[in-house]
Amino acid sequence: MSRPQAPRGTRDLLPAARAGFGHLESVARDLTARYGYQPIETPLFEQAEVFERGVGAVTDVVEKELFRVQAGRGDTERERWALRPEPTAGIVRAYVQHGMQTLPQPVKLTLTGPMFRYDRPQAGRYRQFWQFDVEAIGDAGPAIDAEIIELATRFYAEAGLTGVELRLNSIGDRACRPTYIEALRAYFTPLADDLPELERTRLATSPLRLLDSKDAQMQPLIAAAPIITDHLCDACAMHFAGLRRHLDAVGVAYRLEPRLVRGLDYYTRTTFEFYPPERDGQQDALGGGGRYDGLVELLGGKPTPGIGFGLGLDRVLLALERQGTPPIEAPRVAVVVVGADPADTVTRFRLATRLRAGGIAARAELGERKLGRQLEGAARDGAHLAVICGSELDDGQVQLRDLEAGTQRLVALDDLVREVERTQRQHRHGPDAQ
Ligand code: HAM
Numbered sequence: 001m002s003r004p005q006a007p008r009g010t011r012d013l014l015p016a017a018r019a020g021f022g023h024l025e026s027v028a029r030d031l032t033a034r035y036g037y038q039p040i041e042t043p044l045f046e047q048a049e050v051f052e053r054g055v056g057a058v059t060d061v062v063e064k065e066l067f068r069v070q071a072g073r074g075d076t077e078r079e080r081w082a083l084r085p086e087p088t089a090g091i092v093r094a095y096v097q098h099g100m101q102t103l104p105q106p107v108k109l110t111l112t113g114p115m116f117r118y119d120r121p122q123a124g125r126y127r128q129f130w131q132f133d134v135e136a137i138g139d140a141g142p143a144i145d146a147e148i149i150e151l152a153t154r155f156y157a158e159a160g161l162t163g164v165e166l167r168l169n170s171i172g173d174r175a176c177r178p179t180y181i182e183a184l185r186a187y188f189t190p191l192a193d194d195l196p197e198l199e200r201t202r203l204a205t206s207p208l209r210l211l212d213s214k215d216a217q218m219q220p221l222i223a224a225a226p227i228i229t230d231h232l233c234d235a236c237a238m239h240f241a242g243l244r245r246h247l248d249a250v251g252v253a254y255r256l257e258p259r260l261v262r263g264l265d266y267y268t269r270t271t272f273e274f275y276p277p278e279r280d281g282q283q284d285a286l287g288g289g290g291r292y293d294g295l296v297e298l299l300g301g302k303p304t305p306g307i308g309f310g311l312g313l314d315r316v317l318l319a320l321e322r323q324g325t326p327p328i329e330a331p332r333v334a335v336v337v338v339g340a341d342p343a344d345t346v347t348r349f350r351l352a353t354r355l356r357a358g359g360i361a362a363r364a365e366l367g368e369r370k371l372g373r374q375l376e377g378a379a380r381d382g383a384h385l386a387v388i389c390g391s392e393l394d395d396g397q398v399q400l401r402d403l404e405a406g407t408q409r410l411v412a413l414d415d416l417v418r419e420v421e422r423t424q425r426q427h428r429h430g431p432d433a434q
Contacts, residue, residue, distance in 0.1 A: 009119070009127030019330040020317050021130065027158045028112050028132040035151050037110040037134055042090035044114070045069050048082040053298050054089030056265025058205050061085045065117040067127075083116035086264070087133045088292065088308055089299070095137050096301035105138030106306075112313070124315050125283040132287075135308035137296065142239045145270045145291060145307050146246030152274065152287060152309050153252055159316055160325050163277035164286060167257035168247075169229070170240040171208070173268045173293065176233035181207050183226045191221060211259045214282060227258035239269055266292040270307060276319040286319060287311030335362040335420055336378035339389035342368040347389050351398070351416070355387070358417035360424075362387075379403055384427055385420060 006012050013021060032039070048068060055061050067083040084090050091109055094100075100107045112132045119125055134151060136144050149166065156164045172180060184207045192200055199218060202209045211222055232240065247254060254272075262271050271290035289309025296304035321327070337352045345366055352364035363381070365374040371388070378386045388399040392410060400419060401408035404427075411419045 007127065009121035009125075011126065011128075015330040016327060017317070019328045020320075021313060023328040024132065024159055024313050024316060025112055027155060028110070031151065031155055031158060032110040032134060035108075035147070037108040037136075040091060040094065040109045040111050041113070042084070042087065042094050042111065044116075045081045045083050046090050046093065048080040050089050050093050050299065051082055051085060054092065054266060054295060055086065059263055059265055061117060061263060065119050067116045067118050085117045086115055086310060087111050087113070087131060088135060088264075088266070088295070088310070091133070091135050091308075092137065092292075092295050092301075092306065093299050095304075096296060096299050101138065101296075101302055101304060105304075106136040106144060107138055108134075108136045110134045115310075122283060124312075124318055126314060130313040131310040132313055133308065133310045134289075135306060137306040138304055139307075140293070140305040141270070141291065141307060142242035143246050145243045146250070146252070148289070148307055148309060149243075149247060149254075149272055150250055150252050152289070152311060155311060156274065156286070156316070159320070161276070161286075161316060161319055161323065165275045165277065166252065166254040167260050167273045167275065168244075168254040169257050169260040169271045170232060170236055170243075170269050171228055171261055171267055171271050171290075172232050172236045176231055176236055177208075177228075177268075180226070180228050180231035183231060184208065184210065187225050188221070195221075206265075208261045209263075211261050212263060222259060225259075228261075229256070229258045236269055243270055262288060262290060266295045266298070268293045272309070274311070276315075276322070284315070285312070286315050331361070332382045333361045333363040334383060334424060335360055335385045335387060336374075336381060336383040337362060337364040337387045337389065338371060338374035338378060339365070340371050340391070341389075342370055342374075344389065347393065351387055351389065351413075355417060355420065358421075360417060360420055375403075385423060387416065387420075 048066065051062050051066060065085060069081040069083060091111065095107060110133065113130065114128050115131050116128050118127055121127060134148060136148060153166060171177065185203065188203050188207065188210060192203060195203065196215050196217060199210055199213055199215065213222065260271055260273060267290040269291045273288040274286040275284055276286055287309055291307040293305040295306060335355060337348045339348050345368065348364040349366065352362045355362035365377065375386060383403060386401045386403055388401055390399065392398060396413050397410045398413060398416065399408045400411045402423065
């Protein structure tokens, strides 16, 4: 049998890569706690309808990229499910299902986890990828829009990524977008015969998406098309001006990008995206988000405004790598328990258990190798200390060896946890540390 491989477009996160993700997750956890966002988890799959209604049935994400889930033959529920392509629709479904509109608003939620899109895999575009997502539901803004965007920029900064560009737009609301779409349709219709086939269909079904086209032939046409910010109603224009005023007040820099419409249908007013320096491709966007004032209602709740973002963690790691940031190292055990009697694995196991119960990261040498080999293994692991079990055990003592300094001393077993802790503290903070 040929050897099974991870499915195309997915990756095993081996410990080195997992450590990088872990670091980003901890930056996200810290930051969202600081801003008052609470973690939530929703299922990895939902009724397909949640995405069809929420994200929009004629978006790429739903039309082409949804992983539909089929249960086994015994399935009696016959529901149509799909793996989540993004978390916002599921979080809003949970908000409605659990009556969160009765809580003090806005409800501020965060989720970090894998998403699934059946797209053509390439660098930075995977079929399973990770997002750090933040949602504030129940506040019409514009101050909260600025707070969310500032949070995202701080995430990149605290993750160590520099030069990230914020692109900002407003795509209007139910009042003004139809007028703009008409203007767009009026502009593109005389050109219809020259449009690529896909774009001609889009002109009929969702003209806004024409602005998203990556077709080279479309670019000069898009550049000359009417722009939405010229068509905003007073309420949307005021909202957009308010958002910019708040961003300016805290020094968040942005580039106005009137053709930024985003690929999901739920957006109203504020939309934004983040790009690494000098990179512009669709598979380069480091993150994006916006306001979705109609989504709660679409999923069966009372009309409730909302805003959020999703940042692609795989792409943040790629960008950090391109920028030359050294990878985060997987944590190592600091202490290895070795012994002069290769066969006495019980004693080594017992001492390592005692250290771990005392809160110390320790590994026991469980193979029956000679002491020299055991010590070599400890050094190879990058351990700082070795606990050496020898004849002193009869007096209730072991040797504690500092593998870096090459020194060792006798320590009473009863003091072992305390002595290891003290040595580690000195190692971290210098010899004066107590
Ligand atoms: P999105 O722009 O579809 O927005 O995705 C957000 C980010 O996820 C992208 O900017 C990108 O970094 C990453 N991403 C998307 N697809 C892939 C892929 N195939 N491989 C690797 N990374 C990918 C949303 O998902 C919205 N839910 C954001 C949001 C939250 N809007 C309001 N609240």
